[in-house]
Amino acid sequence: MAAASGVGVVGLTVAARPSSSKLPRPCSRVPVRMSVSLDEKKKAFTLQKSEEAFNAAKELMPGGVNSPVRAFKSVGGQPIVMDSVKGSCMWDIDGNEYIDYVGSWGPAIIGHADDEVLAALAETMKKGTSFGAPCLLENVLAEMVVSAVPCIEMVRFVNSGTEACMGVLRLARAFTRREKIIKFEGCYHGHADPFLVKAGSGVATLGLPDSPGVPRAATIDTLTAPFNNISAVEELFETHKGEIAGIILEPVVGNSGYIAPKPGFLEAMRKITKDNDALLIFDEVMTGFRLSYGGAQEYFGVIPDLTTLGKIIGGGLPVGAYGGRRDIVEMVAPAGPMYQAGTLSGNPLAMTAGIHTLKRLKEPGSYEYLDKVTDELVRGIVDAGKKAGHAICGGYIRGMFGFFFTEGPVYNFSDAKKSDTEKFARFYQGMLREGVYFAPSQFEAGFTSLAHSPEDIKKTVAAAEKVFQQI
Numbered sequence: 001m002a003a004a005s006g007v008g009v010v011g012l013t014v015a016a017r018p019s020s021s022k023l024p025r026p027c028s029r030v031p032v033r034m035s036v037s038l039d040e041k042k043k044a045f046t047l048q049k050s051e052e053a054f055n056a057a058k059e060l061m062p063g064g065v066n067s068p069v070r071a072f073k074s075v076g077g078q079p080i081v082m083d084s085v086k087g088s089c090m091w092d093i094d095g096n097e098y099i100d101y102v103g104s105w106g107p108a109i110i111g112h113a114d115d116e117v118l119a120a121l122a123e124t125m126k127k128g129t130s131f132g133a134p135c136l137l138e139n140v141l142a143e144m145v146v147s148a149v150p151c152i153e154m155v156r157f158v159n160s161g162t163e164a165c166m167g168v169l170r171l172a173r174a175f176t177r178r179e180k181i182i183k184f185e186g187c188y189h190g191h192a193d194p195f196l197v198k199a200g201s202g203v204a205t206l207g208l209p210d211s212p213g214v215p216r217a218a219t220i221d222t223l224t225a226p227f228n229n230i231s232a233v234e235e236l237f238e239t240h241k242g243e244i245a246g247i248i249l250e251p252v253v254g255n256s257g258y259i260a261p262k263p264g265f266l267e268a269m270r271k272i273t274k275d276n277d278a279l280l281i282f283d284e285v286m287t288g289f290r291l292s293y294g295g296a297q298e299y300f301g302v303i304p305d306l307t308t309l310g311k312i313i314g315g316g317l318p319v320g321a322y323g324g325r326r327d328i329v330e331m332v333a334p335a336g337p338m339y340q341a342g343t344l345s346g347n348p349l350a351m352t353a354g355i356h357t358l359k360r361l362k363e364p365g366s367y368e369y370l371d372k373v374t375d376e377l378v379r380g381i382v383d384a385g386k387k388a389g390h391a392i393c394g395g396y397i398r399g400m401f402g403f404f405f406t407e408g409p410v411y412n413f414s415d416a417k418k419s420d421t422e423k424f425a426r427f428y429q430g431m432l433r434e435g436v437y438f439a440p441s442q443f444e445a446g447f448t449s450l451a452h453s454p455e456d457i458k459k460t461v462a463a464a465e466k467v468f469q470q471i
Helices: 038-044 046-057 115-125 135-146 161-176 229-239 265-277 293-300 348-361 367-387 421-433 455-471
Strands: 012-014 083-088 089-092 099-102 154-158 181-185 222-226 244-249 279-284 306-310 321-323 393-397 400-404
Touching: 099 455, 115 348, 135 306, 135 321, 135 348, 154 161, 161 181, 161 229, 161 279, 161 306, 161 321, 222 229, 229 244, 229 265, 244 265, 265 279, 279 293, 293 306, 348 367, 367 393, 367 400, 367 455, 421 455
Parallel strands: 012 393, 181 222, 181 244, 244 279, 279 306
Antiparallel strands: 083 089, 089 099, 154 321, 306 321, 393 400
8 A cells, every 4th residue: 555665564554663662552541341242233233213313414404414424425325323432432323332443533542532531621611611712721732732743833723624724824825925835636634725626637737626616716826746746746846936835735645545655755845845945734633643742744754844733632622723833833913914813712621632632642652552453453454355355455654544445555546546435335334234433435544542452453353354255
């Protein structure tokens, strides 16, 4: 797969990472829960209540959901309505239990509904849920973020990854006094107009709107290139000399499925932007505090000018942030002229959940444990798929992973689209019946947590072996 930058076996690759003398340790805080055997789960599996709830929801909300991928359009079958979560598991309203590898799309890195986080939130709520004024908790989380993320000297909290990317784009344009931005095909940076771009037939083609309602004027300055293609980026800078404000990228792609950078790609992006007086922006909404405590930039040793964060820094509550070099971020109002605001930004609940999540991640052995369980999971699934005669490849870094139903390798979105999505849908539905919940799309990364136990991994691999034989 995509992580050609590191050590791997046939069909599975792992991006190069810093060496460590620490040994993985078992997670000491996995919640105790009642478990059901895979066979018992299958016999009891029904989605009748989910079907009834979803049918009602379709009359109330567009498509019955508040975020499109939840509607199961790409995998078919009945969307699942969840009731509760704990540790590594989720339960739907029909009472089915699932080992969860979505983790609320990344935030649940220490496990769902962690007791310490919940207790801290309960105490915070006694003081109120939102002030609309500064609170001391903002200082605490900001100091933790600034101390952890190499490029961040100042940070601005917002309420979502989309807001963070909107803010950082405006900031990059304000600082450089340039309009054009480069993004990569298949990389998602929220649903703001400038990012909803479909790549043209050539690497220098101006972006076209990828959604009705997005005016051409909003995307005309968005340039696109294939991920992992250095020459395409160089060509864009040559064609648009002195016009490009910067490059924004997911250092590890998570919204085309998991795609890791080739050796030297991130370093090349750093050099190209410096040579052209442009800014390098890492969208670490997914990778921040997941690949390492300092994010992808610490993991790969490539330091951008600006960074966006989200998910983990809110511990499961709505949050986002952008930050970077002090001289750039001081342009943000009220310190500078670039305006951006938000009523709920820095609210005490999100700050509290983020603080306690980051404290847990800083404990010795956390990332080594994520590395261990994710390695066992991905190797087990890829090996099982190949033994059953399927074309499959996969990769991971720490607590982020993915696999494609293609021989691979997968270096960009075009490669990812070669995956057999119909087979993925059959695999997905089979795994649901066996009590395993992956993201309902071939083109989404998966996530592990400190709450995933070795037994969870064994059950998941056993379920995959069974399903691979059936599809």
